[in-house]
Amino acid sequence: MSPTKPLPADFEWGFATAAYQVEGAVEEDGRGKSIWDTFCHLEPTRTKGANGDIACDHYHRYEEDFDLLTKYGAKAYRFSLSWSRIIPLGGRDDPINEAGIAFYNRLIDSLLRRGITPWVTLYHWDLPQALHDRYGGWLNVEESQKDFERYARVCYERFGDRVRDWITLNEPWIVSVFGYATGGNAPGRSSINEAATEGDTSTEPWIVGKALIMSHARAVEAYNKDFRPSQKGRIGVSLNGDYYEPWDSDDQLDKDAAQRRMEFHIGWFAEPMLVFSSLGEDYPRCMRDQLGDRLPQFSEQELALLRSAKEIDFYGMNYYTSQYARHKTGSPSKTDYIGHVETFQENKQGVSIGEPSGVHWLRSTPQCFRKHLARVYHRYKKPIYITENGCPCPGEDKMTREESVQDAYRVKYFQDHLDAISQAVYEDSAVISGYFAWSLMDNLEWSDGYGVRFGVTHMDYETLERTPKRSALALKQMFEARMKASRNTGS
Ligand code: PNW
Numbered sequence: 076m077s078p079t080k081p082l083p084a085d086f087e088w089g090f091a092t093a094a095y096q097v098e099g100a101v102e103e104d105g106r107g108k109s110i111w112d113t114f115c116h117l118e119p120t121r122t123k124g125a126n127g128d129i130a131c132d133h134y135h136r137y138e139e140d141f142d143l144l145t146k147y148g149a150k151a152y153r154f155s156l157s158w159s160r161i162i163p164l165g166g167r168d169d170p171i172n173e174a175g176i177a178f179y180n181r182l183i184d185s186l187l188r189r190g191i192t193p194w195v196t197l198y199h200w201d202l203p204q205a206l207h208d209r210y211g212g213w214l215n216v217e218e219s220q221k222d223f224e225r226y227a228r229v230c231y232e233r234f235g236d237r238v239r240d241w242i243t244l245n246e247p248w249i250v251s252v253f254g255y256a257t258g259g260n261a262p263g264r265s266s267i268n269e270a271a272t273e274g275d276t277s278t279e280p281w282i283v284g285k286a287l288i289m290s291h292a293r294a295v296e297a298y299n300k301d302f303r304p305s306q307k308g309r310i311g312v313s314l315n316g317d318y319y320e321p322w323d324s325d326d327q328l329d330k331d332a333a334q335r336r337m338e339f340h341i342g343w344f345a346e347p348m349l350v351f352s353s354l355g356e357d358y359p360r361c362m363r364d365q366l367g368d369r370l371p372q373f374s375e376q377e378l379a380l381l382r383s384a385k386e387i388d389f390y391g392m393n394y395y396t397s398q399y400a401r402h403k404t405g406s407p408s409k410t411d412y413i414g415h416v417e418t419f420q421e422n423k424q425g426v427s428i429g430e431p432s433g434v435h436w437l438r439s440t441p442q443c444f445r446k447h448l449a450r451v452y453h454r455y456k457k458p459i460y461i462t463e464n465g466c467p468c469p470g471e472d473k474m475t476r477e478e479s480v481q482d483a484y485r486v487k488y489f490q491d492h493l494d495a496i497s498q499a500v501y502e503d504s505a506v507i508s509g510y511f512a513w514s515l516m517d518n519l520e521w522s523d524g525y526g527v528r529f530g531v532t533h534m535d536y537e538t539l540e541r542t543p544k545r546s547a548l549a550l551k552q553m554f555e556a557r558m559k560a561s562r563n564t565g566s
Contacts (some may be wrong), residue, residue, distance in 0.1 A: 079559035080497035083547030087509035089149035091200035100134035104174035109201035114261030114372035155199035165203030167225035211502025227294035239308035292384035313391030318447035322401035391461035397443035433467030441491035452505035465513035
């Protein structure tokens with residue numbers, strides 16, 4: 076066995092969830108509908124028949140879930156707020172739902188009593204349906220950013236005395252592309268998906284992306300101006316994005332394709348949110364080159380806001396997997412959203428990017444994770460918190476509970492990814508300050524329904540019984556050993 080790779084002694088770690096995936100209680104205590112309620116009840120189903128009506132019933136069982144967090148040794152817990160629980164109709168002049176506020180107060184207070192730090196995501200995909208109906212939701216750049224700012228302010232006002240760590244948006248790329256290009260996620264708009272009845276893949280994702288960038292900026296600006304001075308917290312954003320290796324490592328065009336793919340994945344949001352002013356541009360140049368006027372411009376006034384709002388405290392990274400990218404010839408299609416490349420899990424020589432997991436899009440790729448961490452840190456220069464990382468085990472969707480809790484694949488996945496973090500910190504000089512495993516428990520995996528299990532806790536969806544998997548306590552041991560190793564070496 077190789078010696079334990081260290082992690083910084085003050086490394087923050089825990090588990091993550093998101094409101095719609097775990098809460099249930101969708102009609103309780105005045106909650107308004109979100110676009111996911113609508114999407115999950117479409118006929119024919121676009122979510123394998125699954126919906127979040129009950130989910131893990133976390134709304135009623137959060138104490139039991141937090142007992143697990145305590146048992147697992149978590150120092151921090153990342154969860155999201157349901158906008159339509161707090162403001163059922165969503166808008167800036169719409170009433171606040173005190174019962175929704177009370178629920179999140181109970182959650183926050185229970186975590187603090189346990190000595191667990193709450194990390195709060197404002198938006199994890201569940202736009203109030205009323206805003207979608209009223210003005211097209213994220214398709215309306217002007218309206219949506221104003222409503223998001225007001226929602227953010229309500230959250231800082233009501234919870235910011237106790238919540239110090241804020242994440243504005245979870246994965247704006249997935250919101251834009253899955254929601255408005257492929258139509259695989261709510262609100263399911265697309266012009267290339269036969270199940271979709273409305274949408275325009277050539278324009279809508281880029282409009283929605285701008286609405287999300289501006290919404291993020293306004294929420295950051297509001298925090299920095301009006302709340303940071305007294306609350307002294309931190310704010311950031313969680314971006315997804317795989318690492319890409321060239322399909323043919325001898326072909327410069329494939330090397331360029333891999334970089335371009337990452338610009339379309341990460342740079343789209345990271346440049347305007349984090350660095351654009353230092354490069355003198357808003358979006359990555361390759362995006363402007365390919366998309367032209369379909370990529371919305373920022374006005375001078377908007378640029379000024381972006382410039383001011385790039386003072387955020389951390390880069391939240393959601394990392395699951397990596398792929399190979401191969402360049403395409405000819406001219407890009409108007410519905411292309413990945414930079415005119417093809418992506419593969421095997422390279423030209425047939426070498427797999429990593430071990431297959433329990434879901435088709437995810438192979439275990441720790442060495443690419445290390446490269447990804449170094450690339451993102453040295454490019455965007457913010458301390459990184461890994462806000463999601465995890466996997467389903469091969470075949471886990473068909474396993475009994477007894478089989479599923481013996482999750483050796485997941486234990487190895489975590490070990491390998493923690494080793495990659497150590498290497499990125501101590502060998503590549505990246506600043507990485509925390510880690511959240513996805514997820515505390517099996518939950519509604521969006522359009523994949525309940526079959527794909529990412530939890531460290533097994534969920535019996537009939538009885539709602541929770542059973543810890545081996546990985547839950549294994550993670551605790553891994554973190555303890557790694558942080559102890561750091562103290563011993565004095566690093
Ligand atoms: C993230 N992909 O989504 C989300 O933030 C979570 O809510 C979700 O449960 C988790 O990852 C696991 O999927 C993603 O297809 C969904 O590449 C799909 C992809 C990436 C991230």
